[in-house]
Amino acid sequence: MREEEIRDIIFDILLEIAPEADLKTLPHHGDLRKTLDIDSFDFLNLMIGLNERLGVDIPESDYEKLNTLSNMLTYLSARLG
Amino acid sequence: MVEFRMPSLGTDMKKGTLVEWKVKPGDHVKRGDIIAEVETEKGVIEIEVFVDGIIEKLLIQPGDEVLVGTPIALIRTEGQQETEIKAAAAEQDEGAQVKEGTESPLQYKACSIAAHRAKEQPEQTREKLRAEAGGEKRIKVSPAARKRAEELGLDLTTVRGTGPDGAISLADVEKAAIAGKPAERKAAWQIPTGPEGADFQLGMRRAIAAAMGRSNREIPHYYLETRIDLSRAVRWLTEENKKRSVKDRILPVVLLLKATALALTEVPALNGYWIEDRHQPVEAIHVGFAIALRQGGLIAPAIHHADLKSLDELMVDMKDLITRTRSGGLRSSEMTDATVTLTNLGDLGVESAFGLIYPPQVALVSFGRITDQPWVENGMIGIRPVVSATLAGDHRATDGRTGSQFLNALHRYLQEAERL
Numbered sequence: 001m002r003e004e005e006i007r008d009i010i011f012d013i014l015l016e017i018a019p020e021a022d023l024k025t026l027p028h029h030g031d032l033r034k035t036l037d038i039d040s041f042d043f044l045n046l047m048i049g050l051n052e053r054l055g056v057d058i059p060e061s062d063y064e065k066l067n068t069l070s071n072m073l074t075y076l077s078a079r080l081g
Numbered sequence: 082m083v084e085f086r087m088p089s090l091g092t093d094m095k096k097g098t099l100v101e102w103k104v105k106p107g108d109h110v111k112r113g114d115i116i117a118e119v120e121t122e123k124g125v126i127e128i129e130v131f132v133d134g135i136i137e138k139l140l141i142q143p144g145d146e147v148l149v150g151t152p153i154a155l156i157r158t159e160g161q162q163e164t165e166i167k168a169a170a171a172e173q174d175e176g177a178q179v180k181e182g183t184e185s186p187l188q189y190k191a192c193s194i195a196a197h198r199a200k201e202q203p204e205q206t207r208e209k210l211r212a213e214a215g216g217e218k219r220i221k222v223s224p225a226a227r228k229r230a231e232e233l234g235l236d237l238t239t240v241r242g243t244g245p246d247g248a249i250s251l252a253d254v255e256k257a258a259i260a261g262k263p264a265e266r267k268a269a270w271q272i273p274t275g276p277e278g279a280d281f282q283l284g285m286r287r288a289i290a291a292a293m294g295r296s297n298r299e300i301p302h303y304y305l306e307t308r309i310d311l312s313r314a315v316r317w318l319t320e321e322n323k324k325r326s327v328k329d330r331i332l333p334v335v336l337l338l339k340a341t342a343l344a345l346t347e348v349p350a351l352n353g354y355w356i357e358d359r360h361q362p363v364e365a366i367h368v369g370f371a372i373a374l375r376q377g378g379l380i381a382p383a384i385h386h387a388d389l390k391s392l393d394e395l396m397v398d399m400k401d402l403i404t405r406t407r408s409g410g411l412r413s414s415e416m417t418d419a420t421v422t423l424t425n426l427g428d429l430g431v432e433s434a435f436g437l438i439y440p441p442q443v444a445l446v447s448f449g450r451i452t453d454q455p456w457v458e459n460g461m462i463g464i465r466p467v468v469s470a471t472l473a474g475d476h477r478a479t480d481g482r483t484g485s486q487f488l489n490a491l492h493r494y495l496q497e498a499e500r501l
Contacts, residue, residue: 020375037375039428040332041403051327060322060330 006054006076010069013049017042028070054080083132084152087119090126090416093291097121098146099153108136110156115412117153122284123380127412134158144240146253222249285378296437300355301476304435307488310456312465314498331396333451334425337468338395339501341423341446342366342387344490350479351444351472351487352420360443360478369419369439370399372406380406381422381439382415392501427451433469443475
């Protein structure tokens with residue numbers, strides 16, 4: 001799966017969680033949770049969404065590798081590769 | 082026959098707008114069934130009925146905005162049950178006559194508060210209430226409102242006026258038009274802009290202002306804080322979550338919730354209300370869980386019997402409650418039943434919180450962020466995940482000694498997460 005496709009899926013899920021977010025201006029290297037004001041419940045929903053859409057079950061110990069959009073894309077590309 | 086009245090869904094609610102009836106005359110209903118959807122300052126709430134019976138008559142229409150306490154439906158009950166309800170209602174009426182300026186979330190809250198509120202109304206409001214309940218009144222309408230109603234194809238007899246002598250204003254017509262179209266109704270988070278969103282924001286702020294203003298005026302708060310070592314709890318939870326797929330994982334806040342509920346079983350004085358100038362602890366532990374809304378404001382709906390539920394059940398309940406709080410569909414019992422409130426501001430990064438008690442409750446438990454801190458145990462220093470737990474107590478109801486017993490119990494439960 002191409003990185004753009006993964007990014008679109010991430011954005012889809014993020015829009016459900018934070019409908020007011022302007023994802024076009026989302027910084028690639030900024031802390032995702034802080035930027036979008038995502039609490040632990042929202043973050044869990046993001047993980048569940050990724051699991052449902054991409055079939056990737058992300059262990060809790062990997063959560064810190066998903067802290068920015070850029071890192072999330074790297075991680076998911078590797079897992080799906 | 083029982084008059085079902087517009088329930089009060091919190092100390093801050095004064096009126097509600099009927100969005101939709103879920104029943105029609107002749108329908109059988111059971112206690113706990115959802116019979117209507119009502120729009121309040123806190124969004125659209127599903128209203129549960131409190132008796133078994135048959136719907137005799139619906140007294141208001143979708144779009145009607147009525148004061149808390151206004152009869153909205155007649156329900157026919159049968160035999161013994163009816164006698165009991167009458168007796169209970171009479172008791173509540175009596176209580177309401179004697180006591181002023183308080184509400185009773187005990188027994189059947191909506192009913193008792195409704196009866197009480199109606200008595201509290203000044204004469205002018207009471208007349209309006211009667212007029213609204215009776216439905217027999219000459220309609221006064223502003224020219225702009227009449228024009229707009231025609232444009233919208235809205236029947237003016239279904240619009241409740243909020244102007245002088247119940248005159249219908251343009252705003253009333255707009256509100257009725259919005260409320261009358263459930264299909265176009267938007268969830269709270271979908272209304273960040275425009276007059277509708279501004280109204281919701283204003284309503285929400287006013288609701289919070291009323292409750293928190295009263296809390297700060299009336300409740301002499303005392304605060305206690307303790308830091309709790311969560312290393313055992315976090316380790317246990319990490320191991321537990323490793324075995325689970327992402328859908329079934331438990332968040333740390335669920336451990337805090339369950340430990341809070343269990344600690345309250347040991348220190349029951351903090352679970353309950355201050356009503357009618359006295360402390361009224363209750364046995365059932367319904368934890369109001371403060372949920373922030375993305376567009377601002379918060380709601381603290383109740384997680385029922387939190388002490389009796391497993392961590393898995395609590396996680397499911399919490400997910401469901403957060404989802405419904407943010408997208409609409411909370412039930413009336415969830416809005417009124419909380420016996421204590423828990424806030425977890427730590428999730429957003431603060432280390433500790435000192436909040437205001439939600440009246441008529443007598444305690445608020447706050448947790449901060451779980452952070453790695455230096456910790457000394459048995460003469461050894463190490464780095465541990467630590468959380469700050471704060472108790473706000475109502476000093477009329479309890480003293481610091483009771484509060485510290487609670488925090489100690491909470492600490493103890495969190496050292497044995499596997500038993501939660």
